[in-house]
Amino acid sequence: MKIAIIAHSHYPIKQPFAGGLESHTFHLAQQLQQAGHQVTLFAAAGSETTLPFIPFFQPTATNDSIAEEEIVAYRERRYLSLMRVLKQGNYDLVHNNSLHYIPLKLASALPMPMVTVLHTPPFESLVEGFKSSLTASHHRTIAVSKSAAKSWLNAIPNLKTQLIYNGVDTRLWLPTNQQQKYAIWVGRITPEKGLHLAIKAAQLANMPLKICGPIYDAGYFSQAVQPLLSDQAVYLGNLGMQALARQVAQAQVFVCTPCWDEPFGLVAAEALSCGTPVAGFGRGALVEIVTPETGVLVPEDVEALAQAIAQTQPLSRKHCRQRAVERFSMAAMIQRYTDFYQTLVSDRVPFRTTRLPLVS
Structure with missing residues (x-):
């Protein structure tokens, strides 16, 4: 055609x-x-x-x-x-x-x-x-x-x-056996993506957090995000796909914090393709992407999200990968x-x- x-x-x-x-x-x-x-x-x-x-x-x-x-x-x-x-x-x-x-x-x-x-x-x-x-x-x-x-x-x-x-390209977003102790957050850095809540939840969960994505709202970043950054919450910038896929695959958990009803949530599907379970807010289409076997979704609450981060640890990375390949390839x-x-x-x-x- x-x-x-x-x-x-x-x-x-x-x-x-x-x-x-x-x-x-x-x-x-x-x-x-x-x-x-x-x-x-x-x-x-x-x-x-x-x-x-x-x-x-x-x-x-x-x-x-x-x-x-x-x-x-x-x-x-x-x-x-x-x-x-x-x-x-x-x-x-x-x-x-x-x-x-x-x-x-x-x-x-x-x-x-x-x-x-x-x-x-x-x-x-x-x-x-x-x-x-x-x-x-x-x-x-x-x-x-x-x-x-x-x-x-x-x-x-x-x-x-x-x-x-x-x-998602399941040939690029691949699992790895080289997991490290950190969570990862990926997305546009704007208020409706809730990055500041992800940082606070990761702190409560005692989980280092890596942050990737373009800064869309400079005011939000400087006022709400930058003061929370530390050696335990590190902003890596806006990475290319291959570098980003490696970071997501090595993470123990992917944190997703939509403060609005996301029409889809491509980053969550990419995380599952890497075998990385998702801890996030159960809003919009995220409830269609993430199942109880592949992540933990909670109301929009920092303490609940911190608990969700810990609760994802026993989940099967194989099941995460399988769901992405079958439903979102x-x-x-x-x-x-x-x-x-x-x-x-x-x-x-x-x-x-x-x-x-x-x-x-």
Whole structure:
């Protein structure tokens, strides 16, 4: 199949990844290409050159010199332009990871099917975009978890979704026999990820903690996290996948502290793939990823989390690995996506498209 993938414009799709969505988009494009499909990724400039990508956006998320209204207007113009390119591109299917409302509003203008994936909770502009897309007969929606689907159904009761869990590369996230006495926390460093709570829980559990991930919120890091750092709670920075996989595999426990309802929680699946059990807060999709055989989930409480860290120690690392391979492997995800794509392409009939607005 000839497949176009729309990335969001905030960050380049490259290592070290800014977050789970960047990692997911990278592997999706890579694995579809390796499976023999003709893939074009429309992404921000600076993305990984080994990917079949076209630099359609300038990354703007970290550019504080540009006013927010200018960034919003820029993204709208670029997505409008992209939809015109896609309409003429003779693609079999468009996979939309943009997190932007314009591809949704203009889904009916495309002559090919478009699949949009629910990677986030419902926010206002995206909800309005999805409401517009309900009239596009060839647009389909995928939820990355039951939790994500439920949150969107509360916002749009007639939204139909297909469940396909995100996948991890189980060939990269591998177990090791070289465990060391430390816990590890991985993720974007923002308040809703709850890193400060993980540090406090690890201290109570008398467990050294390693911390990895990009600093998204410098104010939160300096005020809530940095004062808690010590030789027992060490920030390693934002590591590349191979270095990060080694650190996760060597840890005795993976600590996951979402203070919001995570749509998926890729880091937890990566930890299980390494055979590392998870101690975390039972919110969002984490309850779908972690079972009693592979981790301990508790309410959002530091003392309860400290106990959970200790309670994971007897758990079987073999069972953790087995769950990741069976339920959350990259191979399984790609197969489910391509099966779904093929159904849409096989059912394709000539669509009556709408006119796209002109772009200055």
